Amino acid sequence: QAQLVQSGAEVKKPGASVKLSCKASGLTFTAYSIIHWVRQAPGQGLEWVGAINPSDGTTSYAQMLQGRVAVTWDTSTNTVYMELRGLTSEDTAVYYCARDPYYDYWSGLMDVWGQGTTVTVSS
């Protein structure tokens, strides 16, 4: 059964960086599944952050986070990473990774989700 397992909660100070991981279990990124990152601030809705196509390393990011976010992958460990730099209190959120269901195609749908990682930015 396909599963995405995310790293644990993080507490960071303003201005710091955070790097979250998302490891695939029961599925392999070599099956060319785009992996998205979505965040949810406390009590708020869902916001798409960025994504990567592990088949060719192509990435795409939300315009408002351009320059601060980077999504990478490690094929040897079937793990995708999302790094966010220059953290502010507005980056406090639960961050989810999620799989796009189509083969090597950026549909934007998300059918398998990780359990989420809480990132708290506080001085």
Add this chain to the structure above:
Amino acid sequence: DTQLTQSPSTLSASVGDRVTITCRASQSISRWLAWYQQKPGKAPNLLIYKASTLENGVPSRFSGSGSGTEFTLTISDLQSDDFATYYCQQYLTYSKWTFGQGTKVEIK
């Protein structure tokens, strides 16, 4: 970017009720709309895509309709497991995927 507006924001209903949630897009998105269910402390779960196609394993009491700018999610015969927050998402344009603000279905 395409904005999605859901209504109502909160909906109070009883087990067995039929409930409808509306999602309006700021521009036409054809049928590129999905619905997700999210329970407290959990990740969202894909229910419907392409406006009306039920994801595998989703109960048939869930249905979706619409095209262009107006869409609905209907839950017939509401069950206790259905009390949750529902989000619509448009996926028309590469890298500009957006979600509605959510509709919370609560127990009356």
